[in-house]
Amino acid sequence: MKEWKLTNKPWQVLAVSTLLLLTGCGSDEEKQINEQKAESSETQESENEGNGQKANDPSDVATSMEEILKEKPGEYAGNKYNKAVVHRALDEKNVQEQDSFQIYDSLLKLMAEGNNYEKHYEFFEGFDPSIQTAVSEMPGGMKLGEDGEVGINANVAILLDASGSMAQKIGGKTKMELAKEKVDEFVATLPEEANVMLRVYGHKGSNSDSDKELSCKSTEVVYDLKPYEEADFKASLGKFQPTGWTPLAHAISETKNEFNQAGNDGQNIMYVVSDGIETCDGDPVAAAKSLHDSNIKAVVNIIGFDVDSNGQSQLRSIAEAGGGQFETVDSADDFERVWKNERSRLWSEWFNWGNKNWSKVFNEQNEKSNKLFNQKTDFSNMIYDEKTRLNEAASYFQDQDQIDYDTRQEVSSLIDQRYNILDDYLDETYGGLKETVETEGDTLKEAIKAKEEEMKKKYKD
Numbered sequence: 001m002k003e004w005k006l007t008n009k010p011w012q013v014l015a016v017s018t019l020l021l022l023t024g025c026g027s028d029e030e031k032q033i034n035e036q037k038a039e040s041s042e043t044q045e046s047e048n049e050g051n052g053q054k055a056n057d058p059s060d061v062a063t064s065m066e067e068i069l070k071e072k073p074g075e076y077a078g079n080k081y082n083k084a085v086v087h088r089a090l091d092e093k094n095v096q097e098q099d100s101f102q103i104y105d106s107l108l109k110l111m112a113e114g115n116n117y118e119k120h121y122e123f124f125e126g127f128d129p130s131i132q133t134a135v136s137e138m139p140g141g142m143k144l145g146e147d148g149e150v151g152i153n154a155n156v157a158i159l160l161d162a163s164g165s166m167a168q169k170i171g172g173k174t175k176m177e178l179a180k181e182k183v184d185e186f187v188a189t190l191p192e193e194a195n196v197m198l199r200v201y202g203h204k205g206s207n208s209d210s211d212k213e214l215s216c217k218s219t220e221v222v223y224d225l226k227p228y229e230e231a232d233f234k235a236s237l238g239k240f241q242p243t244g245w246t247p248l249a250h251a252i253s254e255t256k257n258e259f260n261q262a263g264n265d266g267q268n269i270m271y272v273v274s275d276g277i278e279t280c281d282g283d284p285v286a287a288a289k290s291l292h293d294s295n296i297k298a299v300v301n302i303i304g305f306d307v308d309s310n311g312q313s314q315l316r317s318i319a320e321a322g323g324g325q326f327e328t329v330d331s332a333d334d335f336e337r338v339w340k341n342e343r344s345r346l347w348s349e350w351f352n353w354g355n356k357n358w359s360k361v362f363n364e365q366n367e368k369s370n371k372l373f374n375q376k377t378d379f380s381n382m383i384y385d386e387k388t389r390l391n392e393a394a395s396y397f398q399d400q401d402q403i404d405y406d407t408r409q410e411v412s413s414l415i416d417q418r419y420n421i422l423d424d425y426l427d428e429t430y431g432g433l434k435e436t437v438e439t440e441g442d443t444l445k446e447a448i449k450a451k452e453e454e455m456k457k458k459y460k461d
Contacts, residue, residue, distance in 0.1 A: 060101075060105075061101065061104070061414060061417070061418075062418065062421065063421065064421065065117075065121065065421060065422065065425040068114065068117065068418070068421065068422065069114070069115050069117060069118055069121060070114075070115065071108070071112055071114030071115060072114055072115070073112060073113055073114040073115065073116045074108060074109055074110045074111040074112040074113075074114070075089075075109065075110055076089070076110050076111055077111055077112060077113050077114070077116060077386075078113065078116055081111065081385075081389060083389075083392065086110060086111065086389075086393060087396055089110060090110075090393060090396055090397065090400075090402075091400070093106060093402075094402075095397060095402050095403060096402055096403070099407075100407050100410035100411050100414065101414070103394070103397065103403060103407065103411050104411050104414045104415070107390050107393050107394065107411070107415075108390075110393065111386065111389045111390055111393065112386065112390075113382060113383075113386050116382070117379070117382065117383075117422070120375060120378065120379040120382070123375050124375065124426075124429045124430065124433065125429075127371075127372065127433055129368065129372075129432075129433045129434075129436035129437045129440070130436065130440055131361060131364055131365060131437070131440040131441050131444055132364065133357070133360045133361045133364045133444070135357050135444075135448065154191070154193075154194045154195065154267045154268070154269065155194070155195045155197065155225055155258075155259055155262050155267075155268045155269070156187070156190055156194055156195065156196050156197070156269050156270075156271070157196075157197045157198075157199060157225070157255050157258065157259070157268070157269070157270045157271070158183055158187065158196070158197070158198050158199070158271050158273070159199050159200075159201065159248075159251050159252070159255060159270060159271070159272040159273070159274075160179060160180075160183065160198065160199070160200050160201075160273050161179075161200075161201065161202060161242075161246060161248070161272075161273060161274035161275055161276070161305075162176070162200045162201060162202050162203035162240050162241070162242050162243065162244070163201075163202040163207065163215075163242060163243070163244055163245055163246040163275070163276065163279070164202075164206065164207035164242055164243055164244060164245075165207075165242070165275050165276055166179065166242035166275055166305075167241075167242040167243075168275075168306070170306065170330070170331055170332070171331060171332055173332070174242070175242075175275055175305055175306060176241065176242045178305075178332050178335055179273050179305060179335070180237045182332075182335040182336065182338075182339055183198075183237070183273065184233060184234060184237060185339065186271075186339045186342070186343075187228055187233060188228065188230065189343060189458050189459060190228060190458075191455060191458065192227060192228070193227070194227065194228070195225045195226055195227060195262070196223065196225070196226070196227065196228045196233070197221060197223060197224065197225040197226075197255075197258060198221070198222050198223035198233070198236055198237070199219060199220065199221050199222070199251060199254070199255055199258075200219065200220055200222055200240050201218065201219035201220075201246070201247050201248065201250065201251035202215055202216075202218060202219075202242075202243070202244040202245050202246050202247055202280075203218055203220065203240040203241070203242070203243055203244065204217075204218035204243065204244055205218065205243060205244045205245075206243055206244055207243070207244050207245055211244060211245075212245055212280070214244075215243070215244030215245040215247070215280075216244075216245050216247045216250065216279075216280035216281075216282075217247070217250070218244060218247065219247060219250055219251040219254050220240075221258065222236040222237075222239045222240060223236035225258060225262055245279045245280050246274065246276055246277065246278055246279040246280060247278070247279075247280040247282060248272070248274060248277075248278045248280075248282065248284040248287075248318075249278055249280070249282025249283050249284040249286070249287040250280065250282055250287075251272075252270070252272070252284055252287040252288055252291060252300065252322075253287045253290075253291075255270060255291070256287075256290065256291045256294065256296065256298070259291075259296045259298055260296060267297055267298075267299075268296050268297055268298035268299075269298070269299055269301070270291070270298060270299065270300045270301065270322070270324070271301050271303065272300065272301070272302045272303065272315075272318070273303045273305060274302070274303075274304060274305065274307075274315065275304070275305040275306050275307055275311075276307060276311050277307075277310065277311045277314045277315070278314070284314070284318045285314075285317050285318050285321045286321075288300045288318045288319070288321040288322035289321040289322065291322060292321065292322045292323040292324075298322070298323075299322055299323045299324040300318060300319060300321070300322020300323065300324045301319060301322075301324035301325050301326075301327075301342075302315045302316070302318055302319040302322075302324065302325075302326045302327070303327050303328075303329060303335075303338055304326065304327070304328040304329070305328075305329055305330075305335075306329070306330050307328060312326075312328055315328075327341070343459040343460075344459070346455070346459045347455075347456050347459035347460060350452050350455040350456050350459065351452065351456060353452065354448055354449060354451070354452025354453075354456075355452075357448050358445050358448050358449060358452075361441055361444050361445050361448065362441070362445060364441070365437055365438070365440075365441030365442075365445075368437045369434065369437055369438070372430060372433055372434055372437065373434075375430075376426060376430045379426050380423075380426060383419060383422040383423060383426070384419075386418075386419075386422075387415055387416075387418070387419040390415045390418075391412060391415055394408055394411045394412060394415070395408065397411075
């Protein structure tokens, strides 16, 4: 093989040296050019990042409601939009060499609503769809449970005079027999959820002076405060007979203690059946007032049975002090009339209660539904306008031969993707809130009406 050797001829040395020099210079110049191109590319990327997005980078396209809210509104967003003005702005752009992502980005910078959606977003995120209407506690201690069911929370105390005068007969029966019979009939019509108590007073000793002290201390609960049970209640009515004096004030005060011990937030109602005035030196007017003015929320109703005018005056004063009603009866028919009137009064109260509370719930439900619908309409119009404007601008680019059909379709796809993000958020959020408003409102209205009808049926003649 021929071996090449470097000669020491001067012209050969010069040629090789020149070649090496030129090669070195070319390499430096190319390196410098490449560095300049890199710097230019970095500068462009930096500028794009400063504008909030990297052009033609699919990863920068918003994919959630939260990302859209971070965007700055376009120059011609909202009320600033004017198609002619936007067209002039588009005419100043040259997008023939840009891809669909870059074109989409340019359109957003002109017309995107961005964080203009914030007011609608905050409304829906902060909206409370639960029904806040407080169901009134009339009549009979109504309350609303955590499950939305309307229930009864009432204590009804019957105070029955067992003094000796109740042994007198009217129409072949003693006052006591008539009173027991009508009390049992009335209590049987009370709501199943209500608690009932039967207290007697003056049922020990006799009505002689020698037994006054014993009789005036005698008051006893013969049916504990609990739901009505027919057999037990009838049995309790047979545990006493009329014998002694009339310690009415003492009986009222003791019943106040029973209500206190019950310790619920319902209504406490007292019905006193008596044929005479206080005979044990107590002050029943003061006792009734103390009960009514306390935090027990109690009322004292008095039924005077064959009472003279003096007795009627005192019993009426007791009822007034206790915030209740006074009725007087002289016969079995009168007794029936009193309880019938009481049932009619309660029927009317239940009717009024049902209509009043149903209307309150309906009004709140309707108000919240309208607010949601109006906000949904405004939001829906806003996202539809944004989509329409973006698509119109993309079509204008195509009409001006700035982009071809395929690119136009790609841009439209990005616009549709954005619209669907906004529309899906609206549909899901609005739908959930609306369903809660309707479900809670309808459930509560149905419970109110059901309870109203149930109770009216109990008190219907």
